[in-house]
Amino acid sequence: MIDTGSFARLLCDWCLEVAEGQQVMIxxxxxxxxxxxxxxxxxLERGAWPLLRLTPPELEERFYAAAGDPQxxxxxxxxxxxVGSTDAWLRVRAPANxxxxxxxxxxxxRRVAATRAPITEARLRKRWSATIWPTAAxxxxxxxxxxEYELFVERALFLDRPDPVAAWRELGEQxxxxxxxxxxxxxxxxxxxxxxxxxxxxxxxxxxxxxxxNMPSGEVFTGPLEESATGTVRFTVPTASxxxxxxxxxxxxxxxxxxxxxxxxxxxxxxxxxxxxxxxRRLGELGIGTNAGIDRSTGSTLLDEKIAGTxxxxxxxxxxxxxxxxxxxLHWDLICDLRDGGGLTVDGELLDLPGFSGL
Amino acid sequence: MIDTGSFARLLCDWCLEVAEGQQVMIxxxxxxxxxxxxxxxxxLERGAWPLLRLTPPELEERFYAAAGDPQxxxxxxxxxxxVGSTDAWLRVRAPANxxxxxxxxxxxxRRVAATRAPITEARLRKRWSATIWPTAAxxxxxxxxxxEYELFVERALFLDRPDPVAAWRELGEQxxxxxxxxxxxxxxxxxxxxxxxxxxxxxxxxxxxxxxxNMPSGEVFTGPLEESATGTVRFTVPTASxxxxxxxxxxxxxxxxxxxxxxxxxxxxxxxxxxxxxxxRRLGELGIGTNAGIDRSTGSTLLDEKIAGTxxxxxxxxxxxxxxxxxxxLHWDLICDLRDGGGLTVDGELLDLPGFSGL
Numbered sequence: 001m002i003d004t005g006s007f008a009r010l011l012c013d014w015c016l017e018v019a020e021g022q023q024v025m026i027x028x029x030x031x032x033x034x035x036x037x038x039x040x041x042x043x044l045e046r047g048a049w050p051l052l053r054l055t056p057p058e059l060e061e062r063f064y065a066a067a068g069d070p071q072x073x074x075x076x077x078x079x080x081x082x083v084g085s086t087d088a089w090l091r092v093r094a095p096a097n098x099x100x101x102x103x104x105x106x107x108x109x110r111r112v113a114a115t116r117a118p119i120t121e122a123r124l125r126k127r128w129s130a131t132i133w134p135t136a137a138x139x140x141x142x143x144x145x146x147x148e149y150e151l152f153v154e155r156a157l158f159l160d161r162p163d164p165v166a167a168w169r170e171l172g173e174q175x176x177x178x179x180x181x182x183x184x185x186x187x188x189x190x191x192x193x194x195x196x197x198x199x200x201x202x203x204x205x206x207x208x209x210x211x212x213x214n215m216p217s218g219e220v221f222t223g224p225l226e227e228s229a230t231g232t233v234r235f236t237v238p239t240a241s242x243x244x245x246x247x248x249x250x251x252x253x254x255x256x257x258x259x260x261x262x263x264x265x266x267x268x269x270x271x272x273x274x275x276x277x278x279x280x281r282r283l284g285e286l287g288i289g290t291n292a293g294i295d296r297s298t299g300s301t302l303l304d305e306k307i308a309g310t311x312x313x314x315x316x317x318x319x320x321x322x323x324x325x326x327x328x329x330l331h332w333d334l335i336c337d338l339r340d341g342g343g344l345t346v347d348g349e350l351l352d353l354p355g356f357s358g359l
Numbered sequence: 360m361i362d363t364g365s366f367a368r369l370l371c372d373w374c375l376e377v378a379e380g381q382q383v384m385i386x387x388x389x390x391x392x393x394x395x396x397x398x399x400x401x402x403l404e405r406g407a408w409p410l411l412r413l414t415p416p417e418l419e420e421r422f423y424a425a426a427g428d429p430q431x432x433x434x435x436x437x438x439x440x441x442v443g444s445t446d447a448w449l450r451v452r453a454p455a456n457x458x459x460x461x462x463x464x465x466x467x468x469r470r471v472a473a474t475r476a477p478i479t480e481a482r483l484r485k486r487w488s489a490t491i492w493p494t495a496a497x498x499x500x501x502x503x504x505x506x507e508y509e510l511f512v513e514r515a516l517f518l519d520r521p522d523p524v525a526a527w528r529e530l531g532e533q534x535x536x537x538x539x540x541x542x543x544x545x546x547x548x549x550x551x552x553x554x555x556x557x558x559x560x561x562x563x564x565x566x567x568x569x570x571x572x573n574m575p576s577g578e579v580f581t582g583p584l585e586e587s588a589t590g591t592v593r594f595t596v597p598t599a600s601x602x603x604x605x606x607x608x609x610x611x612x613x614x615x616x617x618x619x620x621x622x623x624x625x626x627x628x629x630x631x632x633x634x635x636x637x638x639x640r641r642l643g644e645l646g647i648g649t650n651a652g653i654d655r656s657t658g659s660t661l662l663d664e665k666i667a668g669t670x671x672x673x674x675x676x677x678x679x680x681x682x683x684x685x686x687x688x689l690h691w692d693l694i695c696d697l698r699d700g701g702g703l704t705v706d707g708e709l710l711d712l713p714g715f716s717g718l
Contacts, residue, residue, distance in 0.1 A: 020429075021429070023435045023436070023437050030389045030392065030413065030415075033389065033415050036415060037415050037417065037418065037421065040415075040418055040421060040422075040425070041421055041424075041425045044422065044425040044426055044427070044430060045425055045427075047427060047429055047430070049430070049434075049435035049437075051435060051437060051438075052412070052413070052414055052418075053411070053412075054389065054411075054413045054414070054415075055411055055413070056389075056392050056395060056396050056399075056413075058396065059396065059399055059411075062396065062399060062400055063399075063403065065400075066399070066400045066403040066404055067403055068403070068404075068406060070379075070380070070406055071403060071406070071408070075408075076382045076408035076410060077382070077444065078382050078408075078410060078441055078444050078445065079410075081440070081441075081444065082437055082440075082441060085436065085437050085440065086437065
């Protein structure tokens with residue numbers, strides 16, 4: 001099994017920087033028990049308070065089955081209040097079934113996401129991190145045995161390195177050079193088979209995502225200018241947002257807005273997502289993956305979007321720290337693999353990065 | 360397995376009276392998962408919000424191992440704040456090991472109980488209930504197989520009756536007659552082998568405990584006059600408070616205060632409990648058990664104190680609704696079995712109740 005002590009140290013000291021007296025909220029399912037217990041101890045040892053929010057893994061599905069209209073269109077006030085008084089917040093993804101929400105009407109998912117937007121926004125204003133705990137369901141989604149998947153997660157999180165915190169610091173330093181280069185850029189062009197998309201990024205801030213928020217991370221990202229996206233992009237990595245398979249998405253943009261959208265699979269879900277609100281038809285994020293420990297897609301966006309040699313674009317909400325201004329209840333990352341042909345051009349110059357094959 | 364739908368209905372409709380829009384906090388360990396899932400659904404179906412606070416069962420023990428001084432002498436502010444905005448609150452006892460705290464220094468337990476008194480007090484001012492979910496550890500404590508213990512719990516909670524809510528209502532009506540009788544009483548005298556204790560109860564309110572708070576219940580109780588307890592009482596039912604066995608406790612009272620205390624087993628724990636604060640040396644409760652579904656002691660105070668034919672006295676905090684004024688961080692129930700000889704005399708008249716053998 002993964003060394004939970006080492007994992008908990010990485011989360012407390014690198015990701016959340018837990019300090020004395022803080023209230024640290026930890027959200028997960030009961031399946032993450034070994035990590036949760038180690039985190040509980042580690043947070044206490046740092047003089048802080050662990051506040052656990054564990055649920056049976058089947059609860060999200062059951063919520064959609066049992067909830068009536070008032071519950072789809074509101075939320076318990078206490079949930080918003082507690083985000084306000086929390087110092088740090090960690091979500092540990094540990095599903096029992098990655099397709100648990102596949103049968104839920106997308107309109108109900110959309111309603112709940114829109115209703116709960118104030119909670120989501122409040123959380124993003126706090127110190128937060130999101131990570132993953134290897135479960136049988138995630139291994140199955142990745143097409144691996146559980147032991148094989150555990151080893152994969154260890155490599156993705158640098159838990160196989162002698163000093164994981166030092167390894168993340170080092171990747172952060174490498175990414176800082178990339179951020180410096182991109183901060184001078186005006187236009188980014190993504191080219192691959194079926195893809196030619198131009199985005200303006202001048203005046204926006206590039207973020208060095210060094211594992212403090214997403215663990216694992218390994219990406220730099222920004223919010224592109226909201227009206228700049230022009231051209232077509234084909235996302236070659238499948239996603240399973242809320243348990244619905246969506247594959248072969250092609251989006252065409254004009255003036256920053258989606259003007260044509262199709263999917264080889266899951267097109268209904270795609271259309272419903274685009275209809276969430278006006279901001280859902282615009283891009284909130286452009287990211288470039290740099291994590292060499294993640295060598296294949298496993299059906300989990302949190303990891304797939306970090307693969308060295310991929311870029312990703314998110315429909316919907318932008319992260320305010322990038323200078324992006326797109327508002328939406330949606331934030332849906334779609335990934336374009338450039339490892340087997342394709343490239344990123346910055347103001348006419350091809351980026352030379354590990355993993356990217358070039359044009 | 361216990362019918363979790365029927366159990367959840369009893370808790371929602373009889374105990375907590377869950378109403379639309381309420382926030383209902385549910386505190387337990389992960390071992391109670393089947394009941395928690397049923398409760399989650401039942402609370403939602405009543406238009407209310409379930410707020411789950413589930414922990415790995417080993418966490419309480421680990422808290423005492425990992426906590427430093429600041430954590431023993433304070434609590435996370437969010438925990439007090441959330442009690443304030445909760446409408447109803449349910450604790451489901453579901454331990455993995457009833458002796459998990461046996462090795463913890465009683466002084467540390469005392470410190471934490473004293474520190475957290477404001478949270479405890481705030482909870483008691485809310486609508487609250489406490490119940491039990493049969494685990495292997497509770498069956499072991501009771502000396503039963505798991506299946507045998509489940510059947511025992513079903514009988515104790517009237518879940519074996521065609522209509523559990525109606526059965527509790529009926530017991531409540533029978534208890535109401537006893538409350539009427541006791542409300543006119545001035546003195547209660549408990550007599551048994553080694554026991555002769557007199558308590559004044561005039562001016563105090565007797566409470567009809569009909570399962571709305573403790574589930575199972577089946578008792579009537581009051582707070583005796585704080586300076587009235589006089590004489591000696593021998594508690595014949597063992598307790599395992601915080602996992603420490605305490606047996607054969609004999610307490611002698613003068614002017615309401617414990618003036619001599621000994622235990623055949625666990626005397627150190629007893630002395631430490633009495634030293635919690637000044638209120639810990641006085642009685643906060645006198646209760647009379649009436650539950651005929653509980654036919655033997657099983658090492659769980661919540662159930663043992665309800666056995667028809669027993670009386671119990673609590674050292675420490677009184678319930679304000681009785682008119683009792685004793686303040687303490689302690690509330691420790693000790694039980695005296697009168698089924699095999701002994702009786703309760705009210706103003707000189709022997710009470711004739713089911714289970715009591717008489718003098």
